[in-house]
Amino acid sequence: MRYYFKLAWISFKQTPLLSSLIVVTIAVGIAATMTTYTINYMMNQEPVPGKSDTLFLVQLNSWGPEKAYYSQGEEERVPPYLTFQDAQNLWRANRALSHVPISGYRDQLKLPEQPDSVAKTALVRSTSRDFFTAFNAPMKYGTAWSAEADRQGEQVAVISADVNQRLFNGQDSIGQSITLGALEYRVIGVLDTWPILPRFYGEAMHAFRQPRDVFIPFETQVRNALWSANLQPFECWRDPQDSSFEALLASECVWVYFWVELQDTNQRRAYEEFLYSYVQEQRVLGRFQRKIVNKLSTPTEYLTEREAISDDNRVALGLSLCFLLLCLLNSTNLMMAKFHGKAAEIGLRRAVGASRQQVFIQFSVETVLMGIFGGVLGLILAQLGLTICSRVYQHLSSDLMQMDLYILVLTPLVAISVSVFFGLFPVFRASRIEPASQLNSV
Structure with missing residues (x-):
């Protein structure tokens, strides 16, 4: 040879x-x-290796009685997100291993001592502390915020590696402060390089973009009425009473992606039974008047349904x-x-x-x-x-x-x-x- x-x-x-x-x-x-x-x-690629069969997007048919959210033949489709009140109720019920509400907005980001003229627009993801463990988000410095920060809506933040490089030259920035809009946040964590593809947990149209710049507690967004209507998708079968953020929270508009982590088929079956009971309770209160269609969609099922991959x-x-x-x-x-x-x-x-x-x-x-x-x-x-x-x-x-x-x-x-x-x-x-x-x- x-x-x-x-x-x-x-x-x-x-x-x-x-x-x-x-x-x-x-x-x-x-x-x-x-x-x-x-x-x-x-x-x-499998976005979260080893967890494709344990992560589920919760979908409920909370749409109005007059017309279905979307139907394909005789099959009635349900929104990919929940109302604020449903997300809060399911989170507080604590029936899953992890609960991950997902929302977001955009604001101007800078250091507290910097003038407003140097601030740059940052995309902010509001979620729970479970986000980082459920989705295997790697930390370069620090950790996720505490359960108490989730409950109280503390002004703490986990920033991306790119933001940490831009603001702090890549150094350990734990304990430092950043300013988002009019609010100051304490940095408690810095994400490491995170090649999560596709980015399944939020908007399907953005599945192949980089993770957002800053992560804060979901309750922090709610308490401070932080909202970007042209960034966060939302749909309503009945308009809120007015244009305020408080009216949005009390409305039947859906805008919160809600993911749960369930360890095995038994836990999934138990959670499905819990969802059925929850919908029945809400029906007594005059909600959920359509056909009961509760779904637990895996990341692959969600991306396929939303046609994220063209x-x-x-x-x-x-x-x-x-x-x-x-x-x-x-x-x-x-x-x-x-x-x-x-x-x-x-x-x-x-x-x-x-x-x-x-x-x-x-x-x-x-x-x-x-x-x-x-x-x-x-x-x-x-x-x-x-x-x-x-x-x-x-x-x-x-x-x-x-x-x-x-x-x-x-x-x-x-x-x-x-x-x-x-x-x-x-x-x-x-x-x-x-x-x-x-x-x-x-």
């Missing part, structure tokens, strides 16, 4: 232009396919595979031309005793070598393509554009495999050359 690889390298140097063209053709096809495949692969991704992957096929067919033609030009050499080798099998192995090794070169170059081009995509689509998380070890190993293996497969015919044709027909040209 060492001799065959030596012959392959000599052949590569004898026809550098044609051999390089074959390698580049393979590399371009591999790069286009693996760039698209990497993004599609990262979009379909079919365009699969179409793009299919088109890239077609492009790869076209490149490989072109490389097959180039290999045919390359091996045809070596007919005299093949005839001479056959005349001095080389068998067809040995000739076949020799040129198979040469296709493997070109596949290796094509795979390495394709890997470089694919990484370049991902870098360009991350700069063009800056609203998407940069973690989507990163190759993991699986992709790094898969790319050259695919290049070698497809180059060998599509090189079988040219190699077979080369091994069938009869020596007598070529010796006169030597």
Whole structure:
């Protein structure tokens, strides 16, 4: 085999232009396919490894009696979020391992001593302390806030690594203060790099964006009437009494995503029974007048229902595979031309005793070598393509554009495999050359 690889390298140097063209053709096809495949692969990752079957979004059919929230045939659909009063009631009932209300708003962020002119808009996530343990959010410094902070709505915050870098130069900022709008918050935690993809726990349309800049207790948002109507989605079957935040809290508008963590099927069954009893109690109070439709949706079920992953991704992957096929067919033609030009050499080798099998192995090794070169170059081009995509689509998380070890190993293996497969015919044709027909040209 060492001799065959030596012959392959000599052949590569004898026809550098044609051999390089074959390698580049393979590399371009591999790069286009693996760039698209990497993004599609990262979009379909398990967001919280090991917890996909224990995290559930609670959905209740609290919509108005006149018209369903949404129906598909005879199936009645329910909102992905709850009213404030339902979220509070379920949280206080404490029937799950973790309770994670999700809301948010935007405000101006700066250090207390800085002038207002340097403040920058920050996206704030309001939630509970369970958020960080339920979703495996890694902490670089500090911890999540206490249960007491959840109950009292204390002005404490966990900030992202990016915010910590911008405001505190990446240093341990626990105990420092930040200003959000008119309120001052004490930093008690700093998130580490958190490649959670897709970001399933909030708005489905933002599933592939970076986590928010600041996290505060849900009760803190409620007590201080912090609200951004154009950021936090909400829907109402009956308008609130007025435009105040207090009226929103008392209304039948749904706007709180509410996730729970349930350890096993028994706990899930018990929670479903609890939800049924809760809805029955609310019916006595004049609410929930529609058909009872209680749902516990896993992250995958929620993202699928909300169409967070577009079919365009699969179409793009299919088109890239077609492009790869076209490149490989072109490389097959180039290999045919390359091996045809070596007919005299093949005839001479056959005349001095080389068998067809040995000739076949020799040129198979040469296709493997070109596949290796094509795979390495394709890997470089694919990484370049991902870098360009991350700069063009800056609203998407940069973690989507990163190759993991699986992709790094898969790319050259695919290049070698497809180059060998599509090189079988040219190699077979080369091994069938009869020596007598070529010796006169030597």
